[in-house]
Amino acid sequence: MLYKKAAENAQAVKAxxxxxxxxxxxxxxxxxxxxxxVFLDGMCDEMKITESIIKPLTDxxxxxxxxxxxxxxxxxAFKGLGLKEIGDAEDAAHTVTEGNFVLFLENGKTAFAFxxxxxxxxxxxxxxxxMNERGSxxxxxxxxxxxxxxxxxxxxxxxxxIEQTVVGKTSHTDVLLCYLTNRADPKxxxxxxxxxxxxxxxxxxxSGCLKPFFSGGAPTLFSDTxxxxxxxxxxxxxxxxxxxxxxxxSPFALIVPYLFIDYFHALDDYMSAPLxxxxxRALRILCFLVSAVLPGLFxxxxxxxxxVLPPNIMPDIAAAEARTPFSLMFExxxxxxxxxxxxxASLRMPVAVGSAVSIVGALVVGDAAVxxxxxxAPMLMVVALTAxxxxxxxxxxxxxxxxxxxxxxxxxxxxxxxIFAAGGLLLADICGAGAFGVPFSAPFTPWIGKExxxxxxxxxxxxxxxxxxxxxxLELG
Amino acid sequence: xxxxxxxxxxxxxxxxxxxxxxxxxxFIITNKESxxxxxxxxxFAPLALVGTAAVIPVLLVLGKREDRTLFALxxxxxxxxxxxxxxxxxxxxxxxxxxxLTRFDLFMSTVMFSGAKLLGLILLLAASAVPVALRGRExxxxxxLPVLALLAxxxxxxxxxxxxxFAPADLELPLRNGVxxxxxxxxxxxxxxxxxxxxxxxxxxxxxxxxxxxxxxxLSFGVTGSLLYTLTTGVLGAYGERQMxxxxxxxxxxKLGAAERLDALICAIWxxxxxxxxxxxxxxxxxxxxxxxxxxxGAPLYCGLALPVLSVYFVLSRxxxxxxxxxxxxxxxxxxxxxxxxxxxxxxxxxxxxTHVQAKKGIL
Numbered sequence: 145m146l147y148k149k150a151a152e153n154a155q156a157v158k159a160x161x162x163x164x165x166x167x168x169x170x171x172x173x174x175x176x177x178x179x180x181x182v183f184l185d186g187m188c189d190e191m192k193i194t195e196s197i198i199k200p201l202t203d204x205x206x207x208x209x210x211x212x213x214x215x216x217x218x219x220x221a222f223k224g225l226g227l228k229e230i231g232d233a234e235d236a237a238h239t240v241t242e243g244n245f246v247l248f249l250e251n252g253k254t255a256f257a258f259x260x261x262x263x264x265x266x267x268x269x270x271x272x273x274x275m276n277e278r279g280s281x282x283x284x285x286x287x288x289x290x291x292x293x294x295x296x297x298x299x300x301x302x303x304x305x306i307e308q309t310v311v312g313k314t315s316h317t318d319v320l321l322c323y324l325t326n327r328a329d330p331k332x333x334x335x336x337x338x339x340x341x342x343x344x345x346x347x348x349x350x351s352g353c354l355k356p357f358f359s360g361g362a363p364t365l366f367s368d369t370x371x372x373x374x375x376x377x378x379x380x381x382x383x384x385x386x387x388x389x390x391x392x393x394s395p396f397a398l399i400v401p402y403l404f405i406d407y408f409h410a411l412d413d414y415m416s417a418p419l420x421x422x423x424x425r426a427l428r429i430l431c432f433l434v435s436a437v438l439p440g441l442f443x444x445x446x447x448x449x450x451x452v453l454p455p456n457i458m459p460d461i462a463a464a465e466a467r468t469p470f471s472l473m474f475e476x477x478x479x480x481x482x483x484x485x486x487x488x489a490s491l492r493m494p495v496a497v498g499s500a501v502s503i504v505g506a507l508v509v510g511d512a513a514v515x516x517x518x519x520x521a522p523m524l525m526v527v528a529l530t531a532x533x534x535x536x537x538x539x540x541x542x543x544x545x546x547x548x549x550x551x552x553x554x555x556x557x558x559x560x561x562x563i564f565a566a567g568g569l570l571l572a573d574i575c576g577a578g579a580f581g582v583p584f585s586a587p588f589t590p591w592i593g594k595e596x597x598x599x600x601x602x603x604x605x606x607x608x609x610x611x612x613x614x615x616x617x618l619e620l621g
Numbered sequence: 622x623x624x625x626x627x628x629x630x631x632x633x634x635x636x637x638x639x640x641x642x643x644x645x646x647x648f649i650i651t652n653k654e655s656x657x658x659x660x661x662x663x664x665f666a667p668l669a670l671v672g673t674a675a676v677i678p679v680l681l682v683l684g685k686r687e688d689r690t691l692f693a694l695x696x697x698x699x700x701x702x703x704x705x706x707x708x709x710x711x712x713x714x715x716x717x718x719x720x721x722l723t724r725f726d727l728f729m730s731t732v733m734f735s736g737a738k739l740l741g742l743i744l745l746l747a748a749s750a751v752p753v754a755l756r757g758r759e760x761x762x763x764x765x766l767p768v769l770a771l772l773a774x775x776x777x778x779x780x781x782x783x784x785x786x787f788a789p790a791d792l793e794l795p796l797r798n799g800v801x802x803x804x805x806x807x808x809x810x811x812x813x814x815x816x817x818x819x820x821x822x823x824x825x826x827x828x829x830x831x832x833x834x835x836x837x838x839x840l841s842f843g844v845t846g847s848l849l850y851t852l853t854t855g856v857l858g859a860y861g862e863r864q865m866x867x868x869x870x871x872x873x874x875x876k877l878g879a880a881e882r883l884d885a886l887i888c889a890i891w892x893x894x895x896x897x898x899x900x901x902x903x904x905x906x907x908x909x910x911x912x913x914x915x916x917x918x919g920a921p922l923y924c925g926l927a928l929p930v931l932s933v934y935f936v937l938s939r940x941x942x943x944x945x946x947x948x949x950x951x952x953x954x955x956x957x958x959x960x961x962x963x964x965x966x967x968x969x970x971x972x973x974x975x976t977h978v979q980a981k982k983g984i985l
Contacts, residue, residue, distance in 0.1 A: 362756065452886060454879040560889035561729075561742055565749045568764070568896035575763035576756035583627075583759075589766040590632060 145232050146248065146255060153248040153255065154180035156233040157240060167240070172198065175207045177250045182236070187243040189262025196225060197245060197258055213249055217256055226259025241316065261289075266395070268294065271373050273538070279411040283373040288318050288392035291375070295322060295388070298379040303327075309340055311391075317348040322378070322388035322397075329385065329616055332580045336387050336400060351391040351398050358389075358400045360584075364577040365543045365570070368584045370402030377411055385615040401579040401615065403586060405599050407539050408432070413602055421602040429600075431533035435544050436570075438533070439476050440551025440563050442526045446472050448559030464520040473556025475519055477549065479527050484545060586618040628762045630829035634838040636765035637816045640721075640901055641842055642772060643894035644813065645849075646868050647724040649945065658862070659793030660803050661850035665843025667807035672839035675811050675957070676820075678965035680832055683824045687831045691821040691965070692912040694972050702971075706964065707913020710818060711906045713960045715926060717815050718902035719933020720948070722747065725895050726938050732869055733888060746892065747931055750899035751923045754907065758826060761900050768893045775887045776849070782875040783856050791858040792851065810846075812957040816901070821965070822908040903927065 147153050154169045161167045166185045171178065179201070183193065200206055200222070210216040217227070228244070230236050236246045236255050243261035268290065271283035284291045292306050307321040319340060323333050339357045348354070355369045372378050373395050378388045381399045389398040399406075408428040413421040446465065450458050465472060486505035493501055513519040534544050547570065554562030577584035587595035595617050597603040683689050691710075695703040722743060729739050753761060796803060817835070824831060853867045856874065864870040872884040906926050907918040916922060937944050 449885040451882040452880070454881065558742055558745065560885050561892050562745060564889040564892040565745055565896060568768075568893045569749050569752060571764050571767060571893070572753040572756050572760050572900075575767075576760035583763060585763055589763040590627075590629060591766060 146252065147233075148251050150178055150180040150248040150250045150252070153233055153236070154182050157182045157237050157246070160233065160237040161240075170198070172202060174201050174249065175204065175213050177213070179247060179249050181245060181247045182240055183245040183260065184240055184243065187241075187263045188245055188260040192262060193245050193258075193260050197222070197247070197260070201247075214252065214254070217247075222256075222258065226257075228257040228259075229254040230257055231255075238316065242318075265290070274372060274374050274377065274410070276374075276411045278415040280374070280376045282375060284375060284378075284390070284395040284397055286393050286395055288320055288390050291390045291395075291397065292320055292322075294375040295378060295382075295390075298375055299324070299382065304382070307337070309337070311340060311343055311345060311354070312348040313344075313346050315345075315347040315349075318392040319348070319354070320388075320390040322382060322390060324382050324385070327383060327385040327614065328387055329580075329619065332401075332619075333387055335580060336389070340389075348391060349393075351389065351394040351396050354389060354391065354398060358398070358579055360577055360579045362576065364573050364584075365546065366404060366407075366540070366574060366577060366584065368402055368577045368579045370399040370406055370539075371396045372399060373397075374411065380411075380414075384613045401582040402584075403582070403618075404574055404577075404584050405588070407537060418602050418604045422600065425600055425602075428536055431536035432540060432544070435530050435534035435537065436547045437551050437563060437567070438530050439480060439526055439548060440553075440555035441560070442523070442555075443472050443476050443552055444555030444559045444563055447556060461520075461522050464522050467517050468520050469518070471556075472523070473552060475523050476526075476552045476556070479513075479519055479523060480530075480548060480552065483527060483531055581619045582615060583618065592618060627759045628823070628827050630827050630831055630834040632762040632765065633823060633827050633831075634834050635769050636762050636897065636901055637819070637838065638842060639765045639768050639772070639894050640816050640898040641814060642769075642845075643891055643898050644721060644724065645846060646891055646894075647721075647728040647866065649724070649727070649865055649941070657793065657798060657802065658850075658854045659795045659797055660806060661854065662792070662847050663795040664803065664807060664810070664850075665840065665847040667804050668810055668843035668846070669836060669840040671804065671807045672811045672814065672843075673836045675961060676817050676835050678962050678969070679817060679820050680835065681969055682821060682965045683831060687827075688825045690825060690912060691968065694968050695913075698968070698971050698975060702968070703913045705913075706968070707909045709964065710821070710909040710960060711926075713815055713818060713956055714902045714906035714909065715929045716933055716956065718899050718906075718930040719937065721895065721898050721902075722930065722934040723937040723944055725891075726934070727941055727944060728866055728869070731941070732866055733885070743934065744931075746895060747899065747927055747934075749896055750903055751920070751927055753896060753900035754903035754923045755920055758823070758904050758908070761897060761904060765897055768890075768897055771890050772894060775890050778877070778883075779872050779875040779887065780852060782877050783852070783871060786874065787852065787855040788858060789855060791855055793854075809954075812954040815953075815957055815960055816905075818960045819901070819905045819908075822905065822912055899930070903930070 147156065151171060154171070158164075158167050158169060166187075168183055168185045170181045170183075172181075173179065181197075200220075201217075206220065207213060207216045210219065226244075228239065230239055230246065231254060236248075236257070239257045240246055243259070243263055244257040245260040247256045247258070249255075265287045266285045268282050268285050270281050274283075282294060284294060295306070296304065301324070303324045303326045305321075305323055305325050309319050309321065310316050311319045321333070321337060321340065336358060340354070343354065343357050345353060351371065355367055355371075358369045360368055370381075372381075378397050378399065382388055386402075387400045389400065391398075408425050410424075410428075413424060416424070445452050446461060450462075453461070468475060470478070482505070486501060489501045489505075510524065514521055514524060530548065534541055537544070547566075550566055551563055554566050558565075575583070575585045575589060578586075583590060586592060587599050594611070595613065597608060597611060598613050602608075680687075682691055682694060691706055692703050695706050725746070726739055726743050729742065730737055753764070820827075820831060849868060849871075853861050853871050857864065857867065857870055861867050861870060869884065869888065872887045873882070875883060875887075877883075903923050903926050904918075907922055910916050910922065910926075911918050937947060
């Protein structure tokens with residue numbers, strides 16, 4: 145319910161905000177009667193408010209043809225300003241938080257909200273986490289509306305549905321559910337919609353918080369919900385019948401469901417020759433394996449299975465290791481721990497200091513430790529190769545860091561057999577994951593022949609143009 | 622009727638293949654005289670025939686649509702029959718898992734880490750099987766394909782690298798002692814394959830032709846075995862006959878360029894096979910208990926099942942002699958006869974008789 149006096153309504157909204165300094169109230173006259181408006185300073189474009197709302201509203205000529213002020217607002221150009229009618233002060237307060245300009249009329253039964261957003265936001269910029277050579281240079285930004293527009297620009301079809309919903313009891317964060325109506329499975333979309341409604345989250349600081357709500361069952365090391373900062377990548381995934389989730393304030397969109405092989409795909413693969421795409425994808429998988437097991441295998445080989453190494457290499461490694469005071473396993477754990485510390489420091493430190501951290505890390509770990517005889521050079525080479533390999537599959541860094549430590553410990557204590565037992569558990573983790581009936585390990589296991597055209601290999605565009613990739617093919621009945 | 626689940630017939634038979642493969646690799650030939658090397662090359666043919674014939678009672682239980690479980694029949698007789706059948710098959714699965722764990726331990730402690738106590742490794746393997754089983758039958762079925770691919774790649778590597786040593790002169794002509802020993806050996810090999818009893822509970826969750834799959838599975842498994850044993854005989858000759866684990870002896874010889882000894886790496890792949898086998902048996906045991914006692918297949922059940930598996934292992938792994946004596950006593954034949962032939966046929970006959978009696982009563 146609204147008060148009869150416009151100023152009282154505006155004061156009610158102000159009270160709801162606990163007297164916040166940025167809640168602005170403007171009082172003026174419309175058609176000879178008082179009116180009041182509220183908006184959040186900094187969330188709205190004041191120039192736009194003056195030009196598009198206050199000036200026309202205070203011009204008496206605009207009201208001469210209509211019976212009432214309400215009718216004039218409803219039936220004139222104001223409609224184009226995202227006009228919404230509100231029945232009470234509580235709703236008005238919530239509408240104001242979205243960057244709307246809310247107008248109360250004296251003796252008015254409803255208030256009017258105009259979309260006047262003008263808050264500062266990050267501009268569309270180059271992707272930071274998904275670099276590419278020949279693809280688009282645009283990435284998502286923090287504004288969900290801009291992100292929706294970026295997606296729309298790439299999928300100019302009415303089949304692209306973008307549903308808006310709100311998540312977060314306190315934050316009221318806008319979340320967009322994007323899918324192609326003619327490609328996505330309606331049941332899957334409905335399930336995602338329901339899960340979004342039932343999150344029960346209080347605050348939604350970023351899109352990553354929604355990931356667990358879309359995951360299959362048991363917790364896994366690898367997420368079966370992917371993320372991308374590239375509108376072109378999201379558009380490509382939507383064309384395969386997947387669903388995108390864009391969160392306001394986050395430049396990363398979620399992709400549901402996501403497959404294990406998707407972690408090894410990059411946009412550049414589609415610009416290269418199919419044979420090169422196959423090579424580069426296989427190389428990424430090799431880098432994943434190297435990053436996960438190489439340190440563990442090295443420790444296991446030296447400790448338990450030296451016969452695996454060529455006879456002319458083993459003495460050199462043994463001589464280098466004999467000069468260090470620590471066991472090979474301890475050395476591997478310590479140096480990887482240092483690597484993770486340096487990585488974390490360079491990630492969190494201000495950019496200006498970040499390079500200093502890298503230099504200190506490189507000097508201390510790379511040079512001084514070897515010179516002082518604390519760490520053997522072969523181990524340093526293994527760590528360097530592991531670190532470079534893990535950068536190739538950077539989306540899997542979190543999982544890989546944990547796996548690597550487990551592999552080093554198992555390799556050091558039980559040899560190859562512990563590593564392979566852990567590998568079995570990892571395989572079970574990959575094979576057991578999957579969201580919305582789509583196995584995470586598809587299309588390899590279960591083997592789905594017709595979906596191999598863009599899995600490890602990528603068929604040429606002539607072939608791909610003839611057959612549409614669809615996530616539906618991977619769903620289990 | 623239960624809705625068809627997420628396992629294809631191909632995945633199911635891949636899983637059973639992996640389970641059988643590790644049993645083959647760690648198999649100890651205790652009575653070499655009765656298994657002439659020449660016969661091994663042609664063993665696949667009688668194996669496919671005898672094996673398929675032996676599974677007929679199980680296939681009869683599955684019915685025409687191949688989606689009936691054993692409990693669909695035993696429940697018609699009496700709930701106590703279901704419970705009895707559940708206990709019997711669970712015991713079979715637990716025994717099989719315990720035996721495979723023992724075989725693995727004997728293999729590792731005999732040739733890989735001579736004389737070492739590998740209890741920690743065995744416990745690690747058993748403990749790893751529980752979370753894998755908890756992930757469900759679909760997970761184990763999906764796991765089996767990459768494990769099989771890895772195994773096939775390692776065998777191809779071994780084959781390619783040792784083929785230069787192959788001496789056809791070491792091979793013997795098959796059927797020198799007639800056809801009967803060949804069939805006797807095929808029967809023995811079939812009797813060690815209790816895994817197919819899993820069809821009695823797995824069938825409703827398998828998509829595709831189970832019956833056709835059974836014959837193809839036996840054929841492919843037989844051909845693989847025959848090829849491997851022929852290769853072993855041709856490469857190792859008389860030396861191979863003295864080896865306890867012939868296939869391992871073959872992997873030791875394989876070398877390519879700088880990689881001179883990759884046997885440890887190849888045998889580590891066998892750890893994956895063992896994990897699949899253990900998890901498969903735990904799942905099968907769990908499914909039988911679920912069918913007979915309506916228990917929930919959760920962590921407590923699988924942990925509970927791992928205990929008797931380890932008990933079997935502790936009893937059998939005391940020494941190779943104890944293991945050979947127990948296995949040589951014909952216990953496998955008995956278990957196979959009971960689980961794959963006698964029990965399914967008895968249940969089928971009892972259901973038929975009960976249906977007939979009820980129909981007669983209805984008419985009277």
